[in-house]
Amino acid sequence: MPAHDRSRFLISVAKLLGKNPTQDHPLADVVVCEDWLIDEIVNEVVPGEGQFKLDFERFNRLMLNCGRRLATPHFYNYFFAEVGSLDAFEHAVQRYRVKAMWLFGNFEFGYRRIATSPQAAFDSLMHETEPTVPDIYEFRSNFEDIEQIPVDDLELLGYISSGELKDLDVSQAFIATLLDNPSTIAEIIGKFGSQKQAKVSEVLAKHGIAFPVTGAEQLSEAALQEVAKKIASIFDPLKARQDEAVATGKRNTHRYLTLPHLDVYVATSMRTHEDYLAQHAFIRSVFSDPNVAGLKLRYFDPTLSYVDDRISKGLVEMLMLQRAAVTIYNAGAEDTLGKDSELAATLAQGKAVIVFVPSDPNVITLSDGRKVNLDRRAEMFRVGHPLGLQIDVRTGVAHGIIVVRTAKQCAQMLRKMLLHELSFAIRHEHGNFLLEETDTHSVLRVVSDDPFLTHAFWTYFRHSAPEEN
Numbered sequence: 001m002p003a004h005d006r007s008r009f010l011i012s013v014a015k016l017l018g019k020n021p022t023q024d025h026p027l028a029d030v031v032v033c034e035d036w037l038i039d040e041i042v043n044e045v046v047p048g049e050g051q052f053k054l055d056f057e058r059f060n061r062l063m064l065n066c067g068r069r070l071a072t073p074h075f076y077n078y079f080f081a082e083v084g085s086l087d088a089f090e091h092a093v094q095r096y097r098v099k100a101m102w103l104f105g106n107f108e109f110g111y112r113r114i115a116t117s118p119q120a121a122f123d124s125l126m127h128e129t130e131p132t133v134p135d136i137y138e139f140r141s142n143f144e145d146i147e148q149i150p151v152d153d154l155e156l157l158g159y160i161s162s163g164e165l166k167d168l169d170v171s172q173a174f175i176a177t178l179l180d181n182p183s184t185i186a187e188i189i190g191k192f193g194s195q196k197q198a199k200v201s202e203v204l205a206k207h208g209i210a211f212p213v214t215g216a217e218q219l220s221e222a223a224l225q226e227v228a229k230k231i232a233s234i235f236d237p238l239k240a241r242q243d244e245a246v247a248t249g250k251r252n253t254h255r256y257l258t259l260p261h262l263d264v265y266v267a268t269s270m271r272t273h274e275d276y277l278a279q280h281a282f283i284r285s286v287f288s289d290p291n292v293a294g295l296k297l298r299y300f301d302p303t304l305s306y307v308d309d310r311i312s313k314g315l316v317e318m319l320m321l322q323r324a325a326v327t328i329y330n331a332g333a334e335d336t337l338g339k340d341s342e343l344a345a346t347l348a349q350g351k352a353v354i355v356f357v358p359s360d361p362n363v364i365t366l367s368d369g370r371k372v373n374l375d376r377r378a379e380m381f382r383v384g385h386p387l388g389l390q391i392d393v394r395t396g397v398a399h400g401i402i403v404v405r406t407a408k409q410c411a412q413m414l415r416k417m418l419l420h421e422l423s424f425a426i427r428h429e430h431g432n433f434l435l436e437e438t439d440t441h442s443v444l445r446v447v448s449d450d451p452f453l454t455h456a457f458w459t460y461f462r463h464s465a466p467e468e469n
Contacts, residue, residue: 005046008086012093017066018100018107020428020449033065041065052085063115071115074122098424099129101435101445105397106458132419137263137295145255146304147248154276156242157249157306165235165242167203171211172231174200178216179224186217207234249306253316256300263418264299265317265324267342269332279303279330282356282407286328289411295418300324321345326352326417328410329401331381334366340387347390347399352417355381359405378403382442389446396461400444402437413440 007026014021017030031038041061045054059080060070079096083089100110103125114125149157156165174192178185189197194214201213209230212219219227256262268279280303286292287299300320307313321327327346329339346353357378364372381388382403389400402417404410416422416439423438428449435445448454 005049005086006042008090009042009046012086012090013062013066015097016093017068017111018447018449020433027066030066030068032067038062038065046086050085052083052089054080054083054089056081068111069116072117072119072122074119075115078122078126094426097426098435099126101426101433101447102129102424103397104395105445105447106454107433107447109458129420131421134295134419137297137418140296143296143298145259146252146301149245149248149304150241151277151280153241153245154280154303155270155273156238156245157303158270158276164203164206165239167199168207168231168235168238171200171203172228172235175224175228175231179221179228182221189217204231207231209234246306249304250308253305253307256305256320257316259298261298262300262320262323263295263297263325264414265320265327265342265346266300266302266330267321267327267339268302268330269334269336269339270303275332276303282330285407286411286414289408291408291411291415295415297414297418317342318345322349324351326354326414328414329353329355331355331357331377334372343401344387344390347387347401348393350392350395350397350399353399353401354410354413354417355401355403356407356410357381357403357405378405382440389443396458398446400442400446402440402442402444404440409440 010026011021014026014030017027019026019029027038041058045058045062046052056073056076059076063069063071079092080089083092096114097107100107100114104110104113114122117125174196177188181188197216198213201211204211204227207230209227211227266279266283268275270276270279280301283299283301283303287297302317305316307316321342324346327342329343331339343353343355357374359374359378362374364374366372381401385401389398391398402413404413413422422444424444425436425438427434427436431448431450433447433449434443435447436443448457
């Protein structure tokens with residue numbers, strides 16, 4: 001048997017068993033039999049150049065002599081029954097390793113669960129990794145439950161816009177008080193205070209209404225009436241629009257709470273008018289994209305939902321997060337506690353996260369003058385973000401995030417994620433096996449090849465205290 005073929009075969013077996021075969025003897029850490037016996041088996045599998053004979057019996061003899069449990073016939077048939085060459089064997093091993101990393105984040109435990117489980121359990125595991133026909137989505141009715149809100153009114157659902165309206169309301173009430181008591185204007189202004197008068201001046205100036213920072217007592221009644229008239233012309237229709245937007249947002253929230261299922265949660269932070277417009281446009285672009293439009297997905301759009309207080313808002317969003325299969329995290333230029341918490345909570349549930357970092361423009365200037373390079377920000381999420389890898393609290397499997405740069409790419413990856421159509425490559429880096437999604441080069445699973453760390457981690461993660469007598 002050519003030495004090169006033997007080396008390739010042993011390296012592939014080592015990979016199957018979760019080892020990093022960089023040494024001269026790839027199976028040195030796992031073989032439990034004498035060398036002559038493993039040589040005998042290997043010579044039967046690869047008897048000559050271009051020949052490959054791995055039947056079920058030889059496969060299990062190999063596993064036994066490498067300290068592994070015997071595999072089931074359905075495991076062998078699924079991965080290796082059609083293997084007739086060394087190239088095909090290497091491909092089959094890679095296919096198995098991807099599934100073991102995806103499902104269990106551990107090669108040894110993955111082998112026990114996949115290779116030795118009963119037929120029904122095995123079929124269920126493989127179903128989680130195989131492409132799904134889109135019929136389960138396409139047969140649904142169209143998602144038309146949620147009422148739309150005029151785009152220019154979206155920001156009226158935000159707490160900042162509500163605060164600005166409240167300031168305008170306070171200013172209106174202040175002017176009304178002055179008009180109702182023309183003989184005591186100076187006294188009222190004195191009690192109101194210079195700082196509050198300056199605030200009123202600032203609030204009104206934002207809407208193009210002139211009001212003095214000091215000396216308001218010098219204004220005539222006619223001037224005050226003119227100011228009151230201008231405030232009313234702005235405040236009254238704006239308040240009516242806000243009331244309608246809030247009412248619609250509340251109805252939408254109730255609809256979200258009673259949806260039979262929810263596919264996608266969109267996490268974002270909106271402070272300015274531009275934030276609402278950009279977020280709404282992004283969501284519409286993603287879910288109207290041909291890649292996902294036909295799936296008729298149910299998704300939570302935060303720009304169309306309203307809750308009165310922060311506690312109720314948090315409870316609603318946590319429920320949406322818990323029910324959705326995928327979270328789309330619109331990273332923008334800055335991190336926030338809310339978005340970061342939602343990202344981490346999704347990964348901790350073992351669910352998928354797609355992080356969107358815009359690619360156009362490349363550099364954003366924040367309100368405080370700081371500039372943010374979005375290319376570097378995207379790379380930070382892809383490679384170095386502290387929340388970019390989280391442990392599923394139920395299984396111990398480390399889950400990573402998919403980073404996308406456009407709404408089109410987000411839609412493409414969302415479809416692939418939901419229909420199990422992602423493709424992967426495995427690479428070894430800095431003592432870890434990385435399962436990398438091939439389109440975005442995002443790392444979605446990791447396995448350490450440090451035996452001490454691996455043993456300690458899984459021992460304590462799966463440990464439970466003995467029952468009391």
